Amino acid sequence: MSVTSSTAVVDQLGELPPGHMQAPPRSWWDRSFRPLLLAGLSVGIVVLAILLIFIFVSGWSRLTPTLWQNMPSIQFPELAGAQSAIMGSIWVIATTACISLPVGIMAAIYLEEYGNPNGRFFRLVEINIQNLAAVPSIVYGILGLGVIARALALGQTVITAAITLSLLVLPVVIISTREALRAVPQSIRFGSLALGATKWQTIWKQVLPAALPGTATGSILALSRAMGEAAPLLLLGAVTYITFNPSGVMSAYTVMPIQIYNWTSQSRDEFHTLAAALCVLLLVILLIMNGVAIFLRNRYQRRW
């Protein structure tokens, strides 16, 4: 019965006059909405493109091996490089990773696997982490200066910068690790526990490996943010003019954004070219880091 009636409907449709299914004329708002959205999108893309082209063009002549082979120089811009800043950035970010990743991942595991989500303490911590992620980086700089550089007397060193940047990226690491842990299906935890594994074994051998790609993605993005930070390090006394590579975590240092800042505040045009070249290098490094993050995310996405 139902079959025949649906056939009847089809027949009717076939006999309908042409144009019956066409939508009524749309209002101007309806029609302009899509171009409007597209315009919003293009503002971002166009500005970014202009910026990239501008720094590429202005820095192109100095994008040579001297940029990473030579030390900065105030007197001879034609010989100046940014090796100390590049090495400084690597030192600072590597140390930041060594501090923020273990701490952040442990905090996330506690919150996701052990904490009682209805507890007062838990909610307090959770809200605070979310708020901390939105605190301006300069505030972390003040904290680092007052507490880490002065009160802990660690001075203007790589470790001071790394601890401060760790505090800065910790909320992001925690939030992204929590999300990765939450994405691991409960059935994997149950499967492991039902085999007589302890909670710790379940987390260490099943949940963490399954959450690793997501954790890595979030962590790399957080670290690439730390890599581009200049404001807190200016307060922490990253030295703007330094002609040696860091020799350890207690060494004085400078980083790429600070070196860029230094060069742009010089009066001679050659230094501006150098700054643009170093900008390009910094962007390329960040692009590579983000590329790795995206690759990891796509490669290991949802294997269950």
Place this chain on the structure above:
Amino acid sequence: MKMSTTAKPDTEPRNLVGVSADGSDPAPTPRAHSLMDALVFGRPAPSPDLLDPVLSLRKVHVYYGDYEAVRDVTMSMGKNEITALIGPSGCGKSTLLRCLNRMNDLIPGARVAGDIRYHDIDIYQPDVDPIELRRRVGMVFQKPNPFPKSIFDNVAYGPRVQGVKKSELADIVEESLRHAVLWDEVKAKLKESGLALSGGQQQRLCIARCIAVKPDVILMDEPCASLDPIATQRIEDLMRALAADYTIVIVTHNMQQAARVSDRTAFFTAELDDAGVRHGRLVEFDVTNKIFTSPADGRTEAYVSGRFG
């Protein structure tokens, strides 16, 4: 109401037909299944009295917070038998199953009152380690849940977390996969992901993983619910074979499955109490043949004959 009698009596081990509405139909209920059992599995039909209980429940109530999900269940699961828990959705059978290896501990607010004994150990005593219990009472879940690891690592995981020596793992893995009738299909690709297998193979992998820790009891929570009929039949054959070595408790929505594989069947239903709150209740527990041919309770009969649920 005379039910269809066109089913093939000789291929249908448990005769489901010939039950009349009033339960008085004297239609012959041949012991074909026990003959089948004897021929195929070399096992006798279960005796009406449960001789050797591995798990025994006495006056068990299960609560989620204030809500009493299961009320007053008393029953036992016999050694090397398959016990099926059947009943409509929400009757608490899965809840009860999860209490048997304390997987319910993982659900916030879940609480058990009464007495659940594994042999003569009260498993809810504070000195009982649920980890140790779960090594003896394994579990297979409704949806196959292989770990996102290789087939080998899936099976080796349980022994590994118990500290079994590396040199013994290969043997345990092979033995377990053979036992789960999966070895021939996967022996050439032990390093491939367990998730690359078909649904039925994944479920047999989960069974292999479970028996790799050499449990005493295997709990199965609707193990065939997400499988096609052919995969289902393989799992059922496997269950019958495993019953020689293990005590099996299976929750199933599929009455035919309970009739085909189980030795004893417990029928649960959801009942409204005076306050209008639903609770899971055990209606009847008996030898499977009896449940499906001459149940003592009218509700059981209504359910197994398909008039309800």
